Amino acid sequence: MSKNRRPPDYGDRESRFRKAYERLGTNTPRCLICGQTNPLRLELHHPAGKDFDDETVIICSNHHDDASDWQHDHPPKVEGCNSIIEVLAHWVFGLGDLLKIAAEEPSASELKELLTYVASKLHMLGHILIEIARNISSKPEGAI
C-alpha cells in the first residue's frame, strides 16, 4: 500500500473514547441529568438553542433527544429583535426543560414536585421575557 494513502482506520475502543472526550471537551464528562459517564453516549446540548447562545452542557443522548424535542415548543425567534432579553428568555426556557426532564428521573422522585414547579415557573418567566423582547423590537428607533 502507498505510504501516502491512509488505510481506513476507526481506531480501537480506547481511541474512540479519546475522540469522544475531545469532542466533549473534557476528560471527565458526565450527563448533567442522569450521571451517565460513557463518553460514547454523551452529547453536547445547547440549553438556550443554537440560534441564541453557543454555550453547551453535556447530557446523554436520550436526554438530549428529549431536551431538543422540548425546544420545538419554545417561541420562534422574534423578528428584528437583537435584544439580550430574548437570549435570556431562551436560557430560562432551556433551564426549565432540563429541570422538567430531571423531574422524570426515578432518582429525583422526592424532588419531582419541586422541580416540576420550578420548571413551570421558569417557562412562565420565559414567556414574559419574550413579550418584553417583542415590545422592544416593535417600538420605533429612538423611542423609550
Next chain:
Amino acid sequence: MSNKIPMIVAVRGYAVPIDQKKKVKDTSGKPDSRKNRKALKCPSDYVVVLDTETGTDHAQHLRIVTHQVRKGIELIEKGISYEPGNVKPGELALLKSYCKQRSLILRTKEEFIRDVVYRYGYKYGGQIVGFNLPFDLSRLAISIFTSHGKDMRGGFSLELLPEKWLPNILIKHLNSRAAFIRFAAAPKVVDGRGMRKKQFKTDAKTGYFLDLRTFSAALLGRAFNLASLATLLQTEHRKMDAGEHGEVLKTHYLDYAMNDTQVTWECHVALLARYAEHGLTGTPPHRIYSEASLGKAYLNEMAITPWIKSQPDFPAELLGTVMNTYYGGRAEIRIRRRMTRVLYSDYRSMYPSVCTLMGLWRYVIASGIDHEDWTAETRELLDQVTLADLQQPECWKMLAVLVQVAPDADIFPVRAVYGEAARTIGLNGLSSDQGHWYTLADCIASKLHSGKPPVILKAVRFTAKEPQKGLKPFIIGGDGAYRIDPYKDDFYRRVIELRGQIQQAAKQARKEGRTEEANRLDSYQQMLKLLANSTSYGIFAEMNVQSHDRPKGVRCYGMEETAFETGTRSIEEPGTHFHPLLATLITGAARLMLATAEKLAQDNGIGWALCDTDSLALARPDGMADDDFLARSARVTQWFDALNPYSDNKPLFKIEDQNYRLDGGKLVLGEHEPLYVIAISAKRYVLFNLDSENRPIIRKALAHGLGHWLPPYGQDDAPTSIPAPAIPLSDIGADRWHHDLWYQIIVAEIEGHPDQVDLSMLPALDRPAASRYSASTSALLRWFEKFNEGRPYSEQVKAFNFMLSYQVSPTALYAAIADGEVDGNVLDNGLPSVAAPYDSNPVCAVSKCFDRHTGQSIPPSVLVTYREAIADYHLHSESKFENGDLFDRGPTTRRHVYAVNIEYIGKEANRWEEQFFLGEAADAQIEYGGHPEGKVKFFGFISKAAKTFGMSELARLSRLSRQQLTTLVGEKAQPRSQTVARLVCAIMELEILHGTKKRNGRK
C-alpha cells in the same frame, strides 16, 4: 571623570511589525460563525515513559529503547525495543531471552513507535515522559527537517515513520533546560464533511510531552541529571552504574536501561506530587517550562489578566519611551586587580523587595495604567531629594515616573561599544545634545553620584487604574497560612516571607541532622526565590524573538517624536505578561539601591570594590583599622533597615556568610574574618580569606568566561600542591579547576607578580580545551552540513547529538602541515572547525577529533590547550571604564560619554546559546539602526571630523578606504553598525592624539 569621548549610544526601541494585521471588528452584526473546538488541556490517564540507549560514535545512533506504559499508576506494559541495524545477532538473542525471562515485550523500533508512541501518546492522548526528551525523540527519527511552523521556526521536525498520515514531532530548543515539543498538525482533514459544513474547526492534537529535565528545573530551581534528581526526590530506585556505553549488550546493561525507565517514572510521580502542592489546577505540568511559567501560572490562578490584554490600546509612542529607559542590573568593578579588604553584602531578594517598596503589585492587578505630565513635580522632587528621604518607604512609592533629561556630565547607565568588545552597559558620565529618557530612580541615583540633579525636560507619571474585577484569592505552595488576597495583600511580600520561614526550617533540619528534609526544604525555598524573581521581573521583561528568512518591515518607536520604519529579520514579540514599565521601574530602583549604598559608603569614608545587580563589596581604604572599617560598614548596611518591607526582622542589606569565620569548614556566624577580593572585571572576581601562613582560603569565585569549558580535571585528580577547598565547591560556586586557577591568581597577587600567574603545577591544563554542546538548533546542526553530505541518515550527526568542540592553534597547525602530519587541504575552508563525539572524559575524545568541513581527522597536537585559552584570564579588560585595560590595576574611573548618535536595539540576549558556540552572530543582535533625524546629525559629525583631522587620517585609523569614507561623508550610503563603531573609535583616537578641546557638533 575622563575627557569627553564621542560615542554611539544604544537604547532599547519598541518595534512593531508594519504588516501586523489588526483584527477587524465584524460590523455586520452577525456572530462569528466558526466554532473552534479546542484540544483538551490535559492528557488522558495513559503515560508512556521512555529512555533510549545509544552508541558512542559521532552519530550516536539508537541501540535500544526501554519503556513503560501506565494507566494512572497501573503498569500496562513494559518492554525493550531495538534498532535492527544496530543490534548484532548475538545481542538480539540476549534481548529475546532477557525479555522472555522478565515478561517484557520486545519490539523493533518501528513497532515501538507505531504501537506505543502513536497509539498511547497520540491516539489515546497520553503523556510522553522522559528525561531530556529532545535527545530521546531525535534518536527515534528516520529523518529530520527544519521546522517552519509559526511557533516552531528554527526548530526541528522529526519524521518517525514512513506513513505520511502520521504527524511528525516538532521540537524547538529554548535553552539548555527547556524545549517546546509537540506533534505537528496531522496532514489530513480532522473534521468530517458534516462538521465542516456546520463551520466546526477542531484544533490539531498536539500531544502532551513532559520532559522531566525541564519540569524538575522549573519546580526545584536548579538543573538536575536523572541521578541527582532521584536522590533529591528519594525515589525507591536510583540510577545504576552503566559500565561502558556502546559496548556489546550485556544483561547488566539491559538491567541498567530498564532501571532508568523505572527511575524516570518514579521521579515523574514525585514531581507531580510536588507540583500538586502548588495548587495550580489551571496549568497542566507539561506547560511548565521554567520558573517564569510557574509565575505566570500563579498569576493566572488569581485570574489576573495580563496588562497587554487589559490595555491593548496603550500608545505605542509611550511604549517606545518606556523601552528607552530599560537597562539591566549593574555589574561593575571599582578596584581592579588589587587585593582589597572588603565587606561583602547583598540585598535580600532585591527585585521583589523593590517591587514591594514601590507598591508595584497594584500595577500588576490594575485594569490599566494612566499617565500624566509630572514635570514640575519631578523637578521639585529631584531638587529636594536627599538620602534621608530615600530612607522613607513612602518616597519609593513616588518613583513610577519616567524623565526626559538633557544630560550634561550626569551619571547614567550608558549602553555602548566600549573598546573592541561587544556592547555593554556602564554607569558613566553622559552628555548629549538630545534629550534622553531615564527612570526617576536613575535621575536620583545620578544626583547622588554627581551631586547635581540632571536638567529635566519632561516627566511622565504612571498610576495604576482601579483593580481588575473578579480576582481570586490563592494559597501559595498549598500552605494554608499563606493565603493571598490579591486585593489586600502584596504577593511579593508574602512569597518572600514564606521563603524566609522555609529557610529557617531548612537550617533547623540541617542542624538536627535531617539532611533529606533539609535538602527538600532548600530546593523549595530556592523555587520560591525564583518564583518571586520571575513574577517580580522576568515575566515583565519577556520578549520572544521570531527569526525570519527575509527582513520584515518594522516601525520603531524611540526617543524622537515620530517613529521610523526599518527592516529586521528578528521580530520581537512581547511575552504574555510583558509589562515594560514594571520591568524598567524595578531595575531602575535596584540601581538606586546600589547608588544609595555607594553614597553612604562615601559619606562614611569607605569605598567599594565591586557591585553585581544586588550585591556590593564595601572596601576598606588603605590605612584604616579593621574595626573602624567594620563599624563604618555596619552604618551603611544598617541604614537600609528602615526600608525593610517584611514582617520579620532580617536586614534588607545583609552581610553575606562569606564575611564570617570558618571553623573546621563550619560557619561561625557573627565572627568576622577579614575577607578580601580580587576583581578583574564585571562578574569576574574572587572572595577569600587568608590563613595564618598567608595562604588563600577561597569563599566565593565566579567562573564567568570559564563556564563553557569542560573541566580538564575533577576533584579526584586535582594537584596536591594546591590546598583543597575549605568549603564545598558548590558553596564557592565553581569547579575545582576554577578554584585552582583563582588560587594561583591570588598567590601571584600576594607574591607581588600579579601579571604572571604560575599555573605550572596544573599539568592537566596542557590538554586540549574542550567545550560540550548539543546540536540543538538548525544553525548548530549546520556545522555538520558538509560532514553529513553523502552519508546515510544513520551515519550522520543528527539534531540534539552531544558533541565536543575544540579550537585550533594556527601555529601548531601550520607546523603539523609542514611535517606532513596533517593534509594541507584542511585549510580549504579556512582554519578547520574541530569537533568530536561527546565523551565524558575529554582526554579520550581528542583521539576522535575531526574537521567538520572536510571530515579529516585532526591530531590533538594542533588544538588549543586550556593553558593557552586562559592565558590572559587574569588580565581581562574592563573596557567600559577608564583604567580598565589589560595591565591596568587599581581604581577604575567613569568614562564621560558624549552621545553623537542614538541607535535602537532589541532584546540583548537573543540566541545567546548559539552565539556562545558560534561566536557573535551579526544577525542575532537585533538592531533597528538610528532615527533618520539622528543620522543627519551623525553625518554632520563625521564630515566635521573629516575636515578637522583630514580624510586620509580618518580613513587610515578607521580602516576604511578613502572612497568608502567619501561615500559616507557625502551621505550616499548607510553605514553598518560596525563601520559606525570603527569611525567613532577612530575619531576618539584622533581627538586624544590631537589633544583637541573642541568637540564636534556640540555647539
